[in-house]
Amino acid sequence: xxxxHLLKLLAPEAILxxxxxxxxxxxxxxxxxxxxxxxxxxxxxxGLIAAxxxxxxxxDACVLNGMVVLDPLGRIFKLAILxxxxxxxxxxxxxxxxxxxxxxxxxxxxATVGMLLLAGTEELLMIFxxxxxxxxxxxxxxxxxxxxxASAEAGLKYFLIGGVSAAFLLFGLxxxxxxxxxxxxxxxxxISPAQATDPLMLAGIVLTLxxxxxxxxxxxxxxxxxxxxxxxxxxxxxxxxxxxKVAGFFILAKMLAIGFGASAGMAAWSQFRPGWLPLLAVxxxxxxxxxxxxxxxxxNVKRLLAYSAIAxxxxxxxxxTSATEAGFTAVFFYVIVYALTTIGAFGVVEVVERxxxxxxxxxxxGLYKAAPVLAICMLVFLISLAGIPPLAGFFGKFYMFAETxxxxxxxxxxxxxxxxxxxxxxxxxxxxxxxxxxxxxxxxKPVDDEPCKSAACTPVIVVLxxxxxxxxxxxxxxxxxxxxxxxxxxxxxxxx
Amino acid sequence: xxxxxxxxxxxxxxxxxxxxxLALAWLWAFFFSPGKPGKDKGAIYECGIESTGAxxxxxxxxxxxxxxxxxxxxVETIFLLPFAAxxxxxxxxxxxxxxxxxxxxxxxxxxxxxxxxLQWK
Numbered sequence: 001x002x003x004x005h006l007l008k009l010l011a012p013e014a015i016l017x018x019x020x021x022x023x024x025x026x027x028x029x030x031x032x033x034x035x036x037x038x039x040x041x042x043x044x045x046x047g048l049i050a051a052x053x054x055x056x057x058x059x060d061a062c063v064l065n066g067m068v069v070l071d072p073l074g075r076i077f078k079l080a081i082l083x084x085x086x087x088x089x090x091x092x093x094x095x096x097x098x099x100x101x102x103x104x105x106x107x108x109x110x111a112t113v114g115m116l117l118l119a120g121t122e123e124l125l126m127i128f129x130x131x132x133x134x135x136x137x138x139x140x141x142x143x144x145x146x147x148x149x150a151s152a153e154a155g156l157k158y159f160l161i162g163g164v165s166a167a168f169l170l171f172g173l174x175x176x177x178x179x180x181x182x183x184x185x186x187x188x189x190x191i192s193p194a195q196a197t198d199p200l201m202l203a204g205i206v207l208t209l210x211x212x213x214x215x216x217x218x219x220x221x222x223x224x225x226x227x228x229x230x231x232x233x234x235x236x237x238x239x240x241x242x243x244x245k246v247a248g249f250f251i252l253a254k255m256l257a258i259g260f261g262a263s264a265g266m267a268a269w270s271q272f273r274p275g276w277l278p279l280l281a282v283x284x285x286x287x288x289x290x291x292x293x294x295x296x297x298x299x300n301v302k303r304l305l306a307y308s309a310i311a312x313x314x315x316x317x318x319x320x321t322s323a324t325e326a327g328f329t330a331v332f333f334y335v336i337v338y339a340l341t342t343i344g345a346f347g348v349v350e351v352v353e354r355x356x357x358x359x360x361x362x363x364x365x366g367l368y369k370a371a372p373v374l375a376i377c378m379l380v381f382l383i384s385l386a387g388i389p390p391l392a393g394f395f396g397k398f399y400m401f402a403e404t405x406x407x408x409x410x411x412x413x414x415x416x417x418x419x420x421x422x423x424x425x426x427x428x429x430x431x432x433x434x435x436x437x438x439x440x441x442x443x444x445k446p447v448d449d450e451p452c453k454s455a456a457c458t459p460v461i462v463v464l465x466x467x468x469x470x471x472x473x474x475x476x477x478x479x480x481x482x483x484x485x486x487x488x489x490x491x492x493x494x495x496x
Numbered sequence: 497x498x499x500x501x502x503x504x505x506x507x508x509x510x511x512x513x514x515x516x517x518l519a520l521a522w523l524w525a526f527f528f529s530p531g532k533p534g535k536d537k538g539a540i541y542e543c544g545i546e547s548t549g550a551x552x553x554x555x556x557x558x559x560x561x562x563x564x565x566x567x568x569x570x571v572e573t574i575f576l577l578p579f580a581a582x583x584x585x586x587x588x589x590x591x592x593x594x595x596x597x598x599x600x601x602x603x604x605x606x607x608x609x610x611x612x613x614l615q616w617k
Contacts, residue, residue, distance in 0.1 A: 003589035021603055028610045 009061055009068050012050035012078060013113045019046025020109040027102020036101055040093045043105045047086040054078055066122035066184045073485035077119040077250045080336050084243040085112040087343050090460050091350055092235035097144055104144060108239065111137035115247035124173045124183040127251055135162050138240055142232040154231025161214060161224045169211025175204030185259040196262035205260055205276050215248040218313045219286035229306035234353060237302060238346035241309055242339035249316055249335045253328055256320060267321055268408050268415040280321050281419055287314030292426040295433045301349055301359045304433060308385060311430060312338055318423055319400035321416060322407035329486045330403045333479055334396035337471060341393060344464035345381040348374050351455045364437060366446020373458060375441050377465040382434040384468050387427055392471035561613045568601050
């Protein structure tokens with residue numbers, strides 16, 4: 001009964017697909033305005049059941065040559081992705097998407113299915129298919145506002161750059177398969193050193209990294225990010241910035257650590273050796289510098305968040321260059337914290353956009369007077385992004401930088417100090433633009449004195465801010481399960 | 497490395513081969529043919545039929561939707577054919593899995609139908 005077993009393993013995904021079909025059916029049955037709350041509730045219910053089902057089959061499995069893999073680490077990430085998607089659904093309940101709302105929800109669900117599959121696979125082809133399922137759903141979601149030319153432009157840019165990068169990724173994967181003769185990541189780990197430094201294999205790694213670089217918006221594959229963040233409906237932008245990033249970094253880490261584990265190379269100062277480490281280090285350095293400097297010049301908060309996202313991608317790529325168990329744990333912790341923070345920030349942006357009709361810096365003027373709760377939440381999110389204690393962003397960054405340094409320092413060689421130093425210097429720059437936003441929120445005179453009515457999604461935003469604060473105070477709540485899951489995973493790798 | 501050399505030679509031949517007749521035609525035109533361009537002479541030769549109008553015309557985007565719906569059946573066939581060929585050897589679960597697959601496709605078609613995509617406007 002392999003099919004039944006498969007269905008059990010893929011139960012969360014199956015439930016989401018069924019929910020999407022039900023929502024689509026509801027959308028056909030009547031006026032979308034009246035059914036809107038019902039459709040949102042149905043979607044949330046589906047997500048809840050999927051999250052519950054994730055934990056009632058606690059068996060670990062690896063079937064179909066690694067196409068479907070289930071382990072504690074994957075489960076943590078699946079849960080994170082589900083939570084982020086459901087927050088996106090809550091945000092979109094009052095979004096500017098008026099027409100075809102059922103399809104909007106269904107596409108969010110399909111994108112979520114893609115991300116869940118991405119978090120639960122160790123096979124190159126499956127990775128590609130899951131990535132495409134996610135991306136294609138997100139392209140449509142980006143271009144969803146038919147009346148807005150910015151949305152259409154963003155969708156087109158996202159689609160074109162995404163299509164090209166998918167081609168790069170597929171070509172890279174095909175080269176890897178050509179050299180090693182397997183599409184299973186664990187089998188790739190066991191290749192010989194001669195194969196690992198084969199020029200074709202290195203070319204495959206470069207092309208694959210280009211494909212993933214697009215997914216996580218790292219320089220020089222970042223060009224779509226500012227336009228998509230600005231033009232897309234805000235819930236879509238929130239999903240692109242959070243869920244898709246979590247899934248992207250998780251699979252990138254798996255790909256590098258297992259699939260390309262044998263061809264890591266070296267990126268420590270004056271000890272460069274070909275492999276993915278130096279590439280990753282260069283991408284990280286460029287992302288950190290360009291993301292932080294370009295964010296200084298932005299007048300739109302969504303664009304600013306986009307450049308900040310590019311910079312954060314740089315930080316996380318930096319964390320991946322540690323290539324140790326502890327370093328990867330730090331990156332996993334940080335990417336989840338970052339996703340929760342950024343989706344919260346987008347929630348505030350969404351509310352402001354609805355009240356004031358835009359997301360320029362001026363639109364945030366005097367938010368503190370109009371909606372003190374939201375303003376304080378925004379403070380928590382931005383300060384956490386900037387990395388100030390006692391918030392979770394500080395701890396995540398500190399842990400990531402510390403692990404990277406600890407992993408690379410050998411004797412008198414400064415190791416990765418060059419990159420970590422750059423990151424810390426640029427992080428100081430980032431404080432400036434986050435504080436500019438906060439200045440508009442807290443200090444600037446409000447445009448109108450009428451207080452905002454509390455939005456439906458305010459409770460969610462408050463909960464997110466609390467979670468960020470609590471994770472900063474008690475990081476072990478997330479770090480311990482992650483650490484256990486990662487070491488469990490590494491132990492399973494060493495088995496014959 | 498020998499294989500790659502062969503590939504390079506092949507690539508070079510592949511580039512040169514179509515260039516030779518083009519170069520010959522160009523040389524012939526340069527040395528022998530009188531340069532008298534005219535409306536008929538400069539016209540595009542297409543099966544002897546006179547060309548009318550520009551190639552860049554607008555046509556309904558509806559056409560693409562039709563093509564996409566057609567794709568549903570196309571993909572269906574690709575998967576159904578091997579399934580039908582091996583039908584007698586398959587367990588009941590495989591049959592169920594296939595029915596789920598068909599259900600998903602039919603659901604797509606029903607959705608498109610209900611949205612009025614199959615009506616030619």
